[in-house]
Amino acid sequence: GVLLGGVPGVKPGKVVILGGGVVGTEAAKMAVGLGAQVQIFDINVERLSYLETLFGSRVELLYSNSAEIEAAVASADLLIGAVLVPGRRAPILVPASLVKQMRTGSVIVDVAVDQGGCVETLHPTSHTQPTYEVSGVVHYGVPNMPGAVPWTATQALNNSTLPYVVKLANQGLKALETDEALAKGLTVQAHRLVHPAVQQVFPDLA
Template identity: 85%
Template sequence: MEIGVPKETKDQEFRVGLSPSSVRVLYENGHAVFVESGAGVGAGFTDEDFILAGAKIVSQAKDAWNRELVVKVKEPLKHEYEFIQKEQLLFTYLHLAADRTLTENLIDSGVCAIAYETVEIPDKKTLPLLTPMSIIAGRLAVQFGARFLERQQGGRGVLLGGVPGVRPGKVVILGGGVVGTEAARMAVGVGAHVQILDVNVERLAYLETLFGSRVELLYSNSLQIEAVVREADLLIGAVLVLGRRAPILVARSLVKQMLPGSVIVDVAVDQGGCVETLRPTSHTNPTYIDEGVVHYGVPNMPGAVPWTATQALNNSTLPYVLKLANQGLKALESDPALARGVNVQNHRLVHPAVQEVFPDLAH
């Protein structure tokens, strides 16, 4: 099969869909991989690295897109819609619940669009292709939060770890899944006071086995959220509802009550975000101030560490890419997890969760 790897065009997105080591595996399995020139530079991979792995370098994006299977990292942007083809396989993060325009264009094109974030192992209820980037995003949420708490960055000048005689910063994490857990690891590691809120009591019990008394574990409801968010130095949104838009848990009226110069990092922004005042930003302009609070809403956070993130992502995606390359659409019949990843096929919106977001497109 011919496989295309276009250069990512989202603002400061330096990851690449396939690493040279993944290209080598595909090449050894008899597939031809076409990589757009410069696609891997931001992640530390040169065109020569790809050539040595067996890839062919193409100079234009359209030549990478004009293949049976296209492997990317982030969703196609508007200037890329023209490259999407009927009966093509597109394998990437899509997050369609937050992007009606993209959803409509994928339906119109006739492409088979498989989203990394909805590939799900049925019996385990795990998301193998979302997990590696969730781990990175959770850890980065604290790293970025600490930076923007600095006074020079617009924050209130709080050191998360505190010092002897001065209390540490308070980190509130909404959601105890992979993102929330990894954020807590980092926050505990720097010595912050950490609270995690979640509606799943079993998950809270599991988190107690991880953190013991180092993290305050609270059942999430509106009154509890209001009580802890007001005092937070750093608020991290880590809410995931598979395929759907994230629910709004923090209203503008509550943001108004937060400490001036406190910071909100919403990792759920690519699914709409769970804070009413938060909107998508970019690595170029990552923050803005609303109601006196610093808001960080970059939807492709792992793009900040592309060398790590590309390899972590490929470790998980390669087995599925290889199945698609070897079997084409038949891979969807033989692999239930991959089948659950299909969002759009044959001019139809087929993923149940996204259908609930756009019921008028589900026909």
């Protein structure tokens, strides 16, 4: 095993995060707090700039491409998949051939597993059997990770969603005209798919 923060005289563990959104950012905060060496990959330059203001030199920020990902993943102690493409399956960024290059005992956690996952060898697992090994690499693919702490997860979800529920209850469909977040979440209207990303997956229902 590897202590992510290292100890005096021993280098820290390396954490590679694919995706610099909310999940990737929070994962990076935890990893940095533990003292790990952290790399974040993303294709959004503006997001990378924001992360630079947030982390400074404590995190290495890289534009996502196959060559850079291959070099980073092969030497990672912990790989976190945090890729989100709203309404679509997550792209496969780590093929099985790359997993074989990872160190024995290294760990993959794919938060995008409920959207197909961004690691080819990873499939959904459960809280009762959360991990399995492929090529000596530990895979963790629990789709509902917050379910491990249900009371806390429920309170957090309630706090986040209640303002939207109240707005919809008071204003109905008019709430979508004044709230951009609600409007972006509209998927079906008048029995038809209206969300662009979902339309691409199910064009016959558009």
